[in-house]
Amino acid sequence: MxxxxxxxxxxxxxxxxxxxxxxxxxxxxxxxxxxxxxxxxxxxxxxxxxxxxxxxxxxxxxxxxxxxxxxxxxxxxxxxxxxxxxxxxxxxxxxxxxxxxxxxxxxxxxxxxxxxxxxxxxxxxxxxxxxxxxxxxxxxxxxxxxxxxxxxxxxxxxxxxxxxxxxxxxxxxxxxxxxxxxxxxVKKENPGYIFNYMLMALIGAAGALKTMDVGSIEDIDRSWMGNFKMEMGPFGVLDTVGLDTAWHITSNQPDKKSQAFAALLKTYIDEGKLGVKVGEGFYKYPNPRYKDPDFIQG
Ligand SMILES: NC(=O)c1ccc[n+]([C@@H]2O[C@H](COP(=O)([O-])OP(=O)(O)OC[C@H]3O[C@@H](n4cnc5c(N)ncnc54)[C@H](O)[C@@H]3O)[C@@H](O)[C@H]2O)c1
CATH class of the missing domain: 3.40.50.720 (NAD(P)-binding Rossmann-like Domain)
Incomplete structure (x- = not known):
């Protein structure tokens, strides 16, 4: 019908x-x-x-x-x-x-x-x-x-x-x-559809930069925001998505970088920091640090 x-x-x-x-x-x-x-x-x-x-x-x-x-x-x-x-x-x-x-x-x-x-x-x-x-x-x-x-x-x-x-x-x-x-x-089945497929690459790279201790969460976000003039960086995006939802996705990826990132997300989840929906994730809400006018300057 x-x-x-x-x-x-x-x-x-x-x-x-x-x-x-x-x-x-x-x-x-x-x-x-x-x-x-x-x-x-x-x-x-x-x-x-x-x-x-x-x-x-x-x-x-x-x-x-x-x-x-x-x-x-x-x-x-x-x-x-x-x-x-x-x-x-x-x-x-x-x-x-x-x-x-x-x-x-x-x-x-x-x-x-x-x-x-x-x-x-x-x-x-x-x-x-x-x-x-x-x-x-x-x-x-x-x-x-x-x-x-x-x-x-x-x-x-x-x-x-x-x-x-x-x-x-x-x-x-x-x-x-x-x-x-x-x-x-989406013409053929693809995990992440179109936008999330691209977003996953960004989030995965941001997660790896943090777990490999290349940059701090704030500097990783600052770099993305300053270069692309975006309102938030990858960790701000993760807070919006929900760290638990992100963990479900990341923990299902078999590669080492994803597993290391899933382990990092888990430490936040275990402390109840699930993101915007509970008032805290990587940042505290409703006034996360990345919204300060001086955030980009550092
Ligand atoms: N968060 C995002 O940015 C986003 C974006 C697009 C799609 N999604 C998708 O939407 C879905 C939900 O994600 P979310 O972020 O809203 O999760 P969420 O954790 O905020 O909400 C999930 C809800 O499902 C309910 N639930 C659990 N078991 C249930 C059951 N047996 N019957 C009815 N309700 C049940 C929970 O009580 C909860 O209220 C996921 O598949 C996610 O991938 C999420």
Whole structure:
């Protein structure tokens, strides 16, 4: 059964973390009734707070009115009830923790709960759709649909696997535009899609420079920011991504440099320093050192 955008009434987001809360918010802003499912009720409190901050930021820039904010909030539902979440869902984007076994379990659960019409997509950063497809119980109706930050960086990757039905690519191009993203098509399965593939090379090099003790975290960031006039360097990016998410990805790379970097990330994770989402990672938030006007000068 093919879908068109006009058929999409209910969007279901699995996972209310860093990315799930943002994709859900953009979905509600784009006019869809949106349900966010998570196993951890506490995640909702944090998600609502961050969503509110994003909405206030959009309001400040006169991109949304008070009335629209109220309407967006009314379109968002948070639940820990999987059955209620799946009920009548038209479009699903999964944003649970970056762990293949966990994702397979969640997909098997929702593959059983969702109606036949539901189109399944995953926001995984590095897993290939062919690694997950069978677990969904409807591989031909499954595709990776990967966001970056949704609001600041609004590019979405569309990466099908061998048996994804062709119409889904066109549908996701339209869905991406409807969600205010620039859709890009990944012609063949590639870990990291397009942008993250390039970003991984940068982050990996930054990690190696630190673990080989060539430069300090601040100098590595300072070097990138000063040369490219960027707002943050690789370690600032890692804080934004989440050190736990970065560890899941890095620890799965077999080479020595990645393993050394994963071990470094683990020392921060063990101290609870997961990045922006908890207020501390390589830097302290909300006022990280790299945002000081004198940071580049050193
Ligand atoms: N952080 C990023 O910058 C970024 C960017 C693009 C894509 N992604 C991808 O999005 C996904 C989520 O990443 P994140 O950074 O939002 O992680 P996160 O740790 O911030 O959030 C993950 C959420 O998943 C929930 N969860 C865990 N098990 C669950 C289950 N069985 N059922 C429902 N919910 C469950 C957790 O409670 C948590 O709220 C990952 O696949 C990641 O690769 C992340």
């Amino acid at each position: 093919k879908l068109e955008i006009k058929d999409i009434n209910k969007v279901l987001i699995l996972g209310a973390g860093t990315l799930g809360l943002r994709v859900a918010l953009q979905s509600a802003i784009s006019g869809f009734e949106t349900t966010i499912y998570d196993i951890n009720e506490k995640a909702f409190e944090a998600a609502i707070k961050i969503q509110d901050g994003i909405l206030r930021g959009l309001q400040k820039r006169e991109l949304i009115t008070e009335e629209e904010i109220e309407a967006v909030k009314a379109r968002l539902t948070f639940t820990t009830d999987a059955k209620a979440a799946a009920d009548d869902a038209d479009f699903l984007n999964e944003s649970v923790t970056e762990n293949l076994e966990l994702k397979k379990q969640v997909w098997a659960q929702f593959g059983g709960l969702c109606p036949e019409k539901t189109l399944f997509t995953s926001n995984t950063s590095y897993l290939l759709p062919s690694q997950i497809a069978e677990a969904t119980c409807r591989p031909e109706r499954f595709c990776n649909f990967h966001f970056h930050d949704v609001f600041y960086a609004n590019v979405v990757d569309i990466m099908p696997h061998d048996t994804t039905e062709d119409w889904i690519n066109d549908f996701l191009f339209e869905m991406g535009r409807k969600l205010n993203q620039t859709p890009v098509f």
